[in-house]
Amino acid sequence: MSRPHSHMPLSMLLMLAWRNLWRQRRRTAITLSSIAIGFGLAVLAIGIGDGSHNSMVRNAIQLGEGHLAVQAPGYLEAPANYKFLADGRALQARLTALQVAGAIEPRISLQVLASSANNSSGASLEGMRIDSDPRVAMLQPKLIAGQWLTAADQRGLLMGDGMARRLKVKVGSKVVLMAGKQGGDSQAQLGRVRGIFDSHVDELDDYLILSDLPFARYFLEGEGGVAAQLPVTRFSLFLDDPQGMGYWKGVLRTALADEPVVVLDWHEMMPQLVQFIVIDDVGNYVFLGLILIMVLFGILNTVLMGVLERTREFGLLRALGLGRYQLLLLVLCESLLLSLLAVVIGWAVGGGAHWWFSQHGIDFSALMGGKTAIAGTFMDPVIYTELSAERVIQLTLLIFCVTLASGIYPALKAARVTPVAALRT
Secondary structure, eight states, X not given: OOOOOBOOOHHHHHHHHHHHHTTTHHHHHHHHHHHHHHHHHHHHHHHHHHHHHHHHHHHHHHHTTOSEEEEOXXXXXXXXXXXXXXXXXHHHHHHHHTTOSEEEEEEEEEEEEEEOSSOEEEEEEEEEOTTTOHHHHHHGGGEEEEXXXXXXXXXXXXXEHHHHHHHTOOTTOEEEEXXXXXXXXXXXXXXXXXXXXXXXXXXXXXXXXXXXXXXXHHHHHHTTOOGGGOOBSEEEEEESOGGGHHHHHHHHHHHXXXXXXXXXXXXXXXXXXXXXXXXXHHHHHHHHHHHHHHHHHHHHHHHHHHHHHTHHHHHHHHHXXXXXHHHHHHXXXXXXXXXXXXXXXXXXXXXXXXXXXXXXXXXXXXXXXTOOEETTEEOOSEEOOOOOHHHHHHHHHHHHHHHHHTTHHHHHHHHTOOHHHHHTO
């Protein structure tokens, strides 16, 4: 007759597993320390990555077209001056009636030829409300010459320092802006440089010219727009809560389904930035993967060494009637407790580092040589680490699952122990 296998309650298995972990206190302490340091580095790397990405996105949204944009179909794929929203007044009223939680800014974007007495260059003319547009808060502090436009200045222009050098102009210089019309004719408007800015983003400084809406609207009138209808190229929406972007995008698409417009979010408006973030995230995950591999082998070594050292003990337990399944559970309980400790200590180290740098930040300006422009936007010189709830859950599950999985092989090896062979060791 075979000996019936005894069964230990789970509480006793956990108690034995806890004692077994601390038989070799130094080994367990070293393992947990390595996990904590590795996990802390991973949390810090992911936090810096997310912080820098969010900084770039926020700046791109403020300098660009907002969280959402309402514009004519096909403009994004092939921008042209004749692709505009003819009845901007009526469309603005409909958008305002939706009570969007944020600001709605009319914009006019045009491709023009800028000419001065000294030179000519292709340029992007952006007409905006010169007093309330979010670009004001971003670019007004960047003025290096002249002054900001006023609402009464119907012919004033602002331009980047790169464009000013290309045209060889200074504050007060006259600039003629010319644009072709759909029928083949051309139109021109005379403006005067009121200010020059340096945004530290070459894509803006070398090509961007800003004006008040009425000045830019002259070109749309030349394309057939009616001044009384306030034609615009697009409406840019800047949401108070960026997390609600998906919701408001759906609301706008439903409400404007009968209008010849498209509703785009910033991901669709700035694909270059999205691609950069994806590639940078891949690099962060490669770094995280290397750390997890190191953690995996460290824990595997700890648990496996503990199993090999207790081969005779396991044989005795088997001889006393403890089943393979119970022995397997005992070693898995050790891995489970080690996993829980790893998560707690890892977050104590990594979370502490994250909290510190989320409050004090890291100055990257010296490291980047003062050049923080990337993918058409720029990164703030001081980066504060950021971790979303999803990241916290993701990192916690990763370290827990890797730690727990590292105990599977030692557990199977312990379960295969035969009493006779083990007692002979």
